[in-house]
Amino acid sequence: MLTTQQIFDRYEGVRTRLPAATTRPDTVDISSLLDIVEQVDAFVFDAFGVLNVGETLIPGADTRLDQLRERGCAIRILTNAASYDRSGAIAKFKQLGLRVEDDEIITSRQAALDAMGEGHWGVIAADADQLDDLPHRVTRLTDAAADYDVVDQFLFLSAANWTASQQELLEAAMQCNPRPLLIANADLAAPRDDGFSVEPGYFGHLIADTFPDHVRFFGKPFPQVYDLIEASLPTTPINRIAMCGDTLHTDILGAAARGWRTVLVTQDGLFSGYETQPFAGSAGLFSDWSLCRI
The missing domain is CATH 3.40.50.1000 (HAD superfamily/HAD-like)
Known part of the structure; x- marks a missing residue:
């Protein structure tokens, strides 16, 4: 479980990727x-x-x-x-x-869907998400390594069901063939009744640490x-x-x-x-x- 200090420190650690403001x-x-x-x-x-x-x-x-x-x-x-x-x-x-x-x-x-281009998208989404609003061909990414290899680009919508082993599959797929990754929720974490949930931005920045030119973030x-x-x-x-x-x-x-x-x-x-x-x-x-x- 992330703490307030850890979340703040990570935001500071990726500050160069964020817009500049005075x-x-x-x-x-x-x-x-x-x-x-x-x-x-x-x-x-x-x-x-x-x-x-x-x-x-x-x-x-x-x-x-x-x-x-x-x-x-x-x-x-x-x-x-x-x-x-x-x-x-x-x-x-x-x-x-x-x-x-x-x-x-x-x-x-x-905003993220507006930025999607043509092609075959590997999508990381909540189990309940029917993906009906996605305009292109999609494959839902879970535990099948082969699915990560065949898609042209990635769209990260939700971390609700995302696991460490699935993150490893995504990182391995990027290592093998770096492709665009759209992070539709730039948050690192969100407040819940029992603490903070880890959000797509957290996992996106882990990929951006290695492939900064391939990851785009959407949202505040x-x-x-x-x-x-x-x-x-x-x-x-x-x-x-x-x-x-x-x-x-x-x-x-x-x-x-x-x-x-x-x-x-x-x-x-x-x-x-x-x-x-x-x-x-x-x-x-x-x-x-x-x-x-x-």
């Missing part, structure tokens, strides 16, 4: 997002650690989204979770009790998902968009690199139980605002 060390503590509605036209929310932990809604998150919408703010949910197709992602958030419209949800899976902090958000808010000035997230190296860094405002949410996510300022100072990544819960 932030100022003058974070302002606020008590709720209602404190800054006069400065923000659109709030973009990370999911895990901000709206939910695992399959549990964080208390008050649904009410706050309603209140922000009532005050004229646009709402978007930007999630790196790529285990569900779009309809599954929409259903998950509605099952949590969030009152959101379908077009308010943007996923890293969407990488630019394609921000393109999708901005396209959905064509009349909103960039500096009037605020990203609300729990992770410095994904939520805060990625949004700051776009010129968005940033809100670090501290109580339930990566830094739960920790003072965040030492981590922010060590990384040189500072949010505009900070609060416990939205």
